[in-house]
Amino acid sequence: MLRDGYAAVTSRSVEAEAGLKLHYHFGTLDDLFIAVVRRRGESNVGLLEDALASPDPIRAWWRLASERRGNALLVELSAAANHRPALRAEVATFAREVRRMQLEALDSLLDDYGIDRKVFPPALVAASLQGLAFASAYDLVAGFDTAQVEASEAMNRLLDRLEKRRGARRKA
Amino acid sequence: MLRDGYAAVTSRSVEAEAGLKLHYHFGTLDDLFIAVVRRRGESNVGLLEDALASPDPIRAWWRLASERRGNALLVELSAAANHRPALRAEVATFAREVRRMQLEALDSLLDDYGIDRKVFPPALVAASLQGLAFASAYDLVAGFDTAQVEASEAMNRLLDRLEKRRGARRKA
DNA sequence: CTGAAGTTAGAGCACACGCTCTAACTCGGA
DNA sequence: TCCGAGTTAGAGCGTGTGCTCTAACTTCAG
Numbered sequence: 001m002l003r004d005g006y007a008a009v010t011s012r013s014v015e016a017e018a019g020l021k022l023h024y025h026f027g028t029l030d031d032l033f034i035a036v037v038r039r040r041g042e043s044n045v046g047l048l049e050d051a052l053a054s055p056d057p058i059r060a061w062w063r064l065a066s067e068r069r070g071n072a073l074l075v076e077l078s079a080a081a082n083h084r085p086a087l088r089a090e091v092a093t094f095a096r097e098v099r100r101m102q103l104e105a106l107d108s109l110l111d112d113y114g115i116d117r118k119v120f121p122p123a124l125v126a127a128s129l130q131g132l133a134f135a136s137a138y139d140l141v142a143g144f145d146t147a148q149v150e151a152s153e154a155m156n157r158l159l160d161r162l163e164k165r166r167g168a169r170r171k172a
Numbered sequence: 173m174l175r176d177g178y179a180a181v182t183s184r185s186v187e188a189e190a191g192l193k194l195h196y197h198f199g200t201l202d203d204l205f206i207a208v209v210r211r212r213g214e215s216n217v218g219l220l221e222d223a224l225a226s227p228d229p230i231r232a233w234w235r236l237a238s239e240r241r242g243n244a245l246l247v248e249l250s251a252a253a254n255h256r257p258a259l260r261a262e263v264a265t266f267a268r269e270v271r272r273m274q275l276e277a278l279d280s281l282l283d284d285y286g287i288d289r290k291v292f293p294p295a296l297v298a299a300s301l302q303g304l305a306f307a308s309a310y311d312l313v314a315g316f317d318t319a320q321v322e323a324s325e326a327m328n329r330l331l332d333r334l335e336k337r338r339g340a341r342r343k344a
Numbered sequence: 345c346t347g348a349a350g351t352t353a354g355a356g357c358a359c360a361c362g363c364t365c366t367a368a369c370t371c372g373g374a
Numbered sequence: 375t376c377c378g379a380g381t382t383a384g385a386g387c388g389t390g391t392g393c394t395c396t397a398a399c400t401t402c403a404g
Contacts, residue, residue, distance in 0.1 A: 007255050011362055021382060023363065079251045081314060083179050092316045099318040119330060123322035128304045135303030142253065144264045146271040150295035158291060183392055193352060195393060 001036075002072055006080035009033075033087045037077060041094035044070065048098060052105040056163040058113065058129075061102070065130055066152060071137030102126040113166045173208075174244055178252035181205075205259045209249060213266035216242065220270060224277040228335040230285065230301075233274070237302055238324060243309030274298040285338050 001009055011029060014022050026032045044064075051060035064070075081088040106122035115125070132155065136148040173181055183201060186194050198204045216236075223232035236242075253260040278294035287297070304327065308320040 005254055010360080012360085015382095019382095024381065029362070078310070078314065079254055082177055082251055088314060092314065095311065095314075095316040095318055103319065119326075119333070121322065121326045123319040124326035124330070127308060127318070127320065127323035128300055131304040131307030132300045133303075134307045134310075136299060138250070138306075139267065142250065142260060142264065142267075144267040146267055146299070147275065147295040148299065150293065151299035154291075154293045154296035158296070161291070182390080184390085187352095191352095196351070201392070 001076050002069070006076040009080075030084055030086050033077070033080060033084060034090050037087065037090045037094065040070075040073060040077075041090075045094070045097060045101070048101055052101065052109075056159075056166070057105060057109055059159045059163050062129060062133065062155065062159055065133035066136065068137070068140075071134065072141050074134070075138055075141050099126060099130075102130070112169060113162050114169055115162075173248050174241070178248040181252075202256055202258050205249070205252060205256060206262050209259065209262045209266065212242075212245060212249075213262075217266070217269060217273070220273055224273065224281075228331075228338070229277065229281055231331045231335050234301060234305065234327065234331055237305035238308065240309070240312075243306065244313050246306070247310055247313050271298060271302075274302070284341060285334050286341055287334075 009029070009032075011022050014032065022029070022032065026035065047064055048061065051057065051064050054060040077087070077091060081091045103122045103126055106125055110117045110120070110122065110125070132151070136152060138144075139146045139148055181201070181204075183194050186204070194201070194204065198207065219236055220233065223229060223236045226232040249259070249263060253263045275294045275298055278297055282289045282292070282294065282297070304323070308324060310316075311318045311320055
């Protein structure tokens, strides 16, 4: 999937590559995709949980969100979900769950970071961070070259400042 | 394309819907997609140019970037570009050009808005704004329901503040 | 009215897909 | 050793694709 794109995942290519009978073990192709989403999604929920509970939650979240392989996979799965309603529903479930976790975490974290929730409510922060990471990954996967490196370096510096501020505030 | 997704754009469906012979008028299917990107892309470059030169440039840009139809089309075209190298190259050209325009505009605008370019350099601002808009559109198109409405309302309020600040600074 | 240029209808080709089916194979327990 | 459960190989079906091709139709200048 990462090598050739989701469209290259056909019953024949899977059987050739994996050396087993797809329809015997998984049922339909949809079932295969859904199994992938479920596996990956559950592991991701776990990782996000850890990140949000870590000592520098937003930085950890950002690191997770900008992770390259995971994002490439997400891009492919989202594209595949375009033509597979069942898959789309499964992806939607995880997207909602992940966003819910982020909003809940931010709700108590924003004050720690000294972020004014009137100006930057959780929904905006979450959507921006995740959107920046996703769009950067998208452009990278597609080879668009839209100054993602510069942006992500600036983001890392911004996170340094934020985490430092949080550290200072929590000490006080 | 917007109704049924890019995968529904087949030689036969196009001929049925448009009532003309695709291969006679356009050549290959790739050529059709590329023509669409080129038309849409050029018009979009023009619109962005106007937006960035308008009295409230960032708000206008944001409005353009969150425009629903355009974004849905972008999502479809990006997905289609996944399996069509020629198309991907064409989309990449416009993505780069658009980003270049944004960076150039921000380079002189940031001071007007009183945004500290040490913390928020043009690349970060551009990628965030565009990323937020794109990801929101993506989630909307896919029906993911990840609090995009809340986020976009907050973004509008943030833009109100920013544009107001710019107005005040320019008067002084 | 003639005839050439532009355009279409529709059959057809080679290919790939998802999925099903049957015959064969492997292999561990009795 | 034999049996039966688990698994595979590989042919096959129906469908849809991109694209080509030829014969027919339309249009309009001369």
